[in-house]
Amino acid sequence: MSYDDNWLRLQDWIVEKMKNCDGALIPTGSGSVQMRQEPELDYQYFLENASRTMIRFRKPEHLIRMIVRVIDEQVKVSHTAMLLYKEERDSFILIDSKGGEGVKLPIGFIRMTFDNPLIRLFNERHNFKISEIGAIEYKELLDVIQRDEEVKKNKDLVELMELSIRQMELLKANICIPIYYKKDLMGIFVLGKKLSNMKFSRQEVGFFTTLANDVAMAIANAQLIQDLQEKIFEVHELYEREHQVFIHTAISLAAAIDARDPYTHGHTERVTKYALAIAEELEDIPEAQAYRNFRETLHISALLHDVGKIGVPDSILKKKGQLTREEYEMVKEHSLTGAAILYPIRELGDIAKEVRAHHEMYDGGGYPDGLKGEEIPFIARIISVSDTFDAITSDRPYRQKKMAEIAVQIIKDNSGSQFDPIVVSAFLLAYRKGKLGNNT
């Protein structure tokens, strides 16, 4: 359900509930307040539902705006306004206001700091025990200053109350309801006078107070959700960035290896491309799904499969003629050397296994460990096919270039002996789809 849908639904719902839940909210013309038998129950029902719906709001200011509007329409007061604490200004700012011409308070024009007497009165009220319900009524405040003997004794409090009365006059407020979250003052809900000129009933004041608390919960929730989303985003960004750095490092390493061997220039890049294309045909099979991140592990393994060639001397790597037996043994070392380079890096432990095994054969005839069938890591089996395909289709000092068709035939012929038949069929599929690039 979209945000707007929620908004409209809640608005309708509140209007409906306010009509039905308790007569005390809508003064009757006769001057008496009509009430039902069990108003508290209705309030509770209303509030429970309201707070549940409020949790869905991501932007509490929209919710506040709506509450201000609905109360303005339903309770019939001269004006309503909401002061909300804004961290960036370290002040309370009037974020919403409704009311007739001349009484409506301008939005975004004034702010109040913690020095403001009204803010102080709410913030420090626990020291003064002003009212049980948390709301401050203009007339009640005047009355307390004039009549309450206990209060009169406290000069500071009287002064603070008098200054608060001036502030309420500025806001044209008949009643101010604090919005607390835990012990912190988050905002003040300001109500003008009732158009019926009646006093706010105790029940109405109680209702607004509860509503204010729910607003606080909604704000806190929205803040929490926002914080959480930001955190998730940050972690995601961080992961993406690290991942990119990782891949780029692997690419640079691969490029460094390739650069040493002019005859196989671009070999790593091509093998990686082929391996990724074959992997696309295999992603759904259990062997692939057994990897925590199949594609990524394959990508990096392919990029680094020949990293061990760093240990093969130039004289052998760049030799134009046939390699001697000893020389060939040294070349074979590269899969062990590669694994040894990668193994100590914690994040590359799994990749080291793939690199070590990329010259193993399905029938056990490969090196360095003579692994057989399923013993060979799956990605290594894919790299093996890709590696062979590129070796045959590209120029090598010790072998003439052969056509892709011949390469395909060789791979087919060696399916089940040198290569894993599942990988070979995926290779053929990718080949027929034209995914194996320029060499096809």
Add this chain to the structure above:
Amino acid sequence: MLRLLIVDDEVDICDFVKSFFKDRNFEVFTANNGKQAVDMVKSEKPEIVLMDIRMPVMDGMEALKEIRKLDGAIKVIMITAIEDEKKAEEAKHHGAIEYITKPLLLEQLERTVFTIAEQIKMNS
């Protein structure tokens, strides 16, 4: 009684500030754009002007220049949501006496206007 002109395209702000200074014994006029403000200065000759910057027809900066041409002694306080030191400097360069950003502290506005009012009274 000192005469105060409030210039803002938001009627709610004009009304609010008007009632605030009326209660503090000022004779208050309002205008909703720079052009109206210039006309008001001509006809009502206020001593103090509270002026918004972003307004239709003629903005506050233009109006400030015009008004200062008409009356070199007039005290203009810019009240704006634009938090920009360059704008503030520009306003002062054109003769504005203060630059207050919205949302503002009413006590600060009151103090600023009262201080200026005291100076005007002393000089007259």
